[in-house]
Amino acid sequence: MIAFIVTSILCFIIYLLLTTGSGTLGLWSLEEILLGIILSLITGFVTRKVFIKKDYRxxxxxxxxxxxxxxxxxxxxxxxxxxxxxxxxxxxxxxxxxxxxxxxxxxxxxxxxxxxxxxxxxxxxxxxxxxxxxxxxxxxxxxxxxxxxxxxxxxxxxxxxxxxxxxxxxxx
Amino acid sequence: MLGLIVDVIIYIFLIIGVFFNFLAGFGLLRFPDVYTRLHAGTKCTTFGSIFITGSVIILGLKMWYLGSADGSVLAIHTAGALIAILLTNPTGAHAIARAAHRSGVKPVAAIVDGLDEMNKKTIKKPNEKKEVKK
Known part of the structure; x- marks a missing residue:
């Protein structure tokens, strides 16, 4: 569960960094943020066992x-x-x-x-x-x-x- | 005034970067074998690329400061490219050096070769009849 959350948050941060300057909500538009949340949840669910291997150090x-x-x-x-x-x-x-x-x-x-x-x-x-x-x-x-x-x-x-x-x- | 100073810093960074990239190409022609050429090829290109990408990042920050949102896109994407260069350049050099040693290329004029004796014990090499050019 921790692995899933960490992977999703990292994916979301990287998505936000790559889509700056797209709108008026801060630096982002509302559509980009919603799509980013959905995509990073899917990616986090699929790759949760690849990215972190029982070591939270x-x-x-x-x-x-x-x-x-x-x-x-x-x-x-x-x-x-x-x-x-x-x-x-x-x-x-x-x-x-x-x-x-x-x-x-x-x-x-x-x-x-x-x-x-x-x-x-x-x-x-x-x-x-x-x-x-x-x-x-x-x-x-x-x-x-x-x-x-x-x-x-x-x-x-x-x-x-x-x-x-x-x-x-x-x-x- | 601020814009002028930032422009001068950008030009200095570009000159340093191009100088080190030029030295990398020169070293590839000058050094005798794979390993020493990798020294020139990896280190100088990494350092030169850091300065070139650094100048682009400063340009992006300047555009952002002057009110254009495109500047943030330029700065952040270039920072991503810089991280990718820093990760992949030493890894690629390591892979090339290891493959060269496994396939029997000896370092020219080497004083010690600690790896050679380890390979004799653990790995049976294929026929070594290739001669290394000196």
């Missing part, structure tokens, strides 16, 4: 707020640094690549997905593959620092700074 608004701060603050700064770094390497051509392994201590699927996407968008790193049993990530690193390498494993902080702590705060 992400419904907490504090987590959403933390996620927003993470996107605007450390993530955006990391992305800007990454782009200046890649621009430097494109112009000079100095590369020193290799594939290394990191062992982040995250348990949920959502956390691993967020971390892998964050790593791909930050300085000189690209996530290639995942070991699904132990949640280890394999990272292509464009400028390998051989002093920090232990065999083929690197500590997480050299790859992505303090992203792991932020993501643990968001998802666990």
């Amino acid at each position: 992400m419904l907490n608004p504090v987590r959403w707020f933390t996620f927003l701060i993470y996107i605007i603050g450390p993530f955006f700064i990391g992305m800007a640094k990454s782009n200046i770094d890649v621009a430097y390497r494109v112009i000079t051509g100095k590369i020193n690549p290799g594939i290394v392994k990191i062992c982040p201590d995250l348990k949920t699927d959502l956390g691993i997905t967020l971390l892998a996407n964050s790593i791909t968008l930050t300085p000189g790193t690209l996530s290639v593959d995942i070991d699904e049993e132990k949640n280890n990530l394999y990272i292509h690193w464009i400028n390998v620092n051989e002093k920090k390498l232990k065999g083929e494993t690197v500590e997480t902080k050299y790859i992505c700074g303090n992203f792991e702590k932020w993501i643990r705060r968001i998802t666990e």
Whole structure:
């Protein structure tokens, strides 16, 4: 039941965002709002088992707020640094690549997905593959620092700074 | 006066975005193999697209502020496109890199290749006789 309500409300909000400027009732016309309620109820009933799977942890608004701060603050700064770094390497051509392994201590699927996407968008790193049993990530690193390498494993902080702590705060 | 300042900000955002998208194309020609090219192709296009879509969002907000309801449509739909780019771009890069490694493309001039040893243990690869161009 909670899943049905949450899915319907999310669908209704997205419908409202996509139909702004259609009338005089605020930003919307009455017909658009009525049609939106009917359509989002139908969609919520059909997809209630697909969208949420027995895990209501992400419904907490504090987590959403933390996620927003993470996107605007450390993530955006990391992305800007990454782009200046890649621009430097494109112009000079100095590369020193290799594939290394990191062992982040995250348990949920959502956390691993967020971390892998964050790593791909930050300085000189690209996530290639995942070991699904132990949640280890394999990272292509464009400028390998051989002093920090232990065999083929690197500590997480050299790859992505303090992203792991932020993501643990968001998802666990 | 306000309109002029906003216009200057929009032009600066457009210039930054076009510069990074140009660097992405240049990096595709310059780097030696799939993985390093993906670095250029994903990061620079994401960052450049953020600035280009950001300039469109600012234009939409300016039109909205000046009293046209079409501005809200422009700003919100472009924000949706930005979210889609941020989600799909790293996912696509990850899929291409994984597929390339599974089909036997070795990273050129790699110092370590941790993934290669894992694949030998778990997966039997098809015949590897393709040579990687250097």
